[in-house]
Amino acid sequence: MISIITWLLSHPITVPALCMAFMVGIVFGAYLQFREDDDHGTNG
Numbered sequence: 001m002i003s004i005i006t007w008l009l010s011h012p013i014t015v016p017a018l019c020m021a022f023m024v025g026i027v028f029g030a031y032l033q034f035r036e037d038d039d040h041g042t043n044g
Helices: 003-009 015-044
Strands: none
Touching: 003 015
């Protein structure tokens, strides 16, 4: 397990890629939540 983490950290592209994926996940999740709330609001 530690070797996997070390391998990931040894590649400079990994950290920005993880940060990017994390941000996209947050934005996408917030967007879906907003859509759900919006649907509930219009449906009564």
